[in-house]
Amino acid sequence: MTDILTNPVETTATDSGIVLGANQYGKAEVRVVKITRDSERHEIDDLNVTSQLHGDFEAAHLEGDNGHVVATDTQKNTIFSFSRDGIGTPEAFLLRLSDHFTSSFDWVSGGRWEAEKYEWERIQVDGEGHDHSFVRKGQETRTAYVLADGDERHVVQGLKGLTVLKSTEAGFVGYPKDRYTSLQETTDRILSTDVTARWRFAEGSRDLDFDAIYADVKRILLEEFTRRYSAALQTTMFDMGRAVLEAHPEIAEIRMSMPNKHHFLVDLSPYQLDNPGEVFFASDRSYGLIEASVTREGSDPALKVWQSATAFC
Ligand SMILES: O=c1[nH]c(=O)c2[nH]c(=O)[nH]c2[nH]1
CATH class of the missing domain: 3.10.270.10 (Urate Oxidase;)
Known part of the structure; x- marks a missing residue:
């Protein structure tokens, strides 16, 4: 078939x-x-x-x-x-x-x-x-x-719109600099995103406790977001996915899409005020868009599942 x-x-x-x-x-x-x-x-x-x-x-x-x-x-x-x-x-x-x-x-x-x-x-x-x-x-x-x-059944569970923010313990350094680079390196920034994640069960998974798995995956995603210093949203996203797969052998793959919701420090010096990382402009666009699949070594990529899970055109 x-x-x-x-x-x-x-x-x-x-x-x-x-x-x-x-x-x-x-x-x-x-x-x-x-x-x-x-x-x-x-x-x-x-x-x-x-x-x-x-x-x-x-x-x-x-x-x-x-x-x-x-x-x-x-x-x-x-x-x-x-x-x-x-x-x-x-x-x-x-x-x-x-x-x-x-x-x-x-x-x-x-x-x-x-x-x-x-x-x-x-x-x-x-x-x-x-x-x-x-x-x-x-x-x-x-x-x-x-x-x-x-007769095949593929089940994908997920969530969207899970907005999270950490107000420190995140940075972004070591990226290549060219004539168009203006971004300053930082080891203390706000990291915020709206998590969209979908996780795929092995073909034929039907009799699982889907409510319990959902609650636990959400818990893991949130806990992993907090757990370590974030060197980049990419690192944090991979950590989140890896933790889900490590805890749930019934999950074959997790895909995540995360906008990097930039928070820019506002220059308050024209108003004779300092701004030691306290007042930010929350920009809604443009935003970085960080996406990845985290899966198990040697596993079937199940591309037909993902192709049909997303928009037809
Ligand atoms: O976590 C980040 N990943 C990037 O790829 C990137 N690019 C950028 O300008 N800022 C950031 N932050």
């Missing part, structure tokens, strides 16, 4: 020799909120789910024949209907959707399913968490991704 996004698709050429290439379709960003209300104490699951099918959809593209087109509306309704009896972890929910679509329609060979999970916590009233009133937790957004390719 080969994935439709990474292999040329055999399609019938039109009279002009034009062929259909890789394709996928589905419903994007289905916002589903599930309230579990089997007791006075309600629970809330809040997801943004995208479903896209891979398979034989040539006739729809070439001939206007929708015989194979499981409507995007049907995909949306399936997401809501599957929520009725509980969502569970986003990863388990996406695996369930992938199994449903690949087993229900012969021509659906696989697909991609994505979720963002928005966390809520109970509003505290007189020191007690309220039964049915919640406030959004905003630290980061949890992400989940499943690629189905025939």
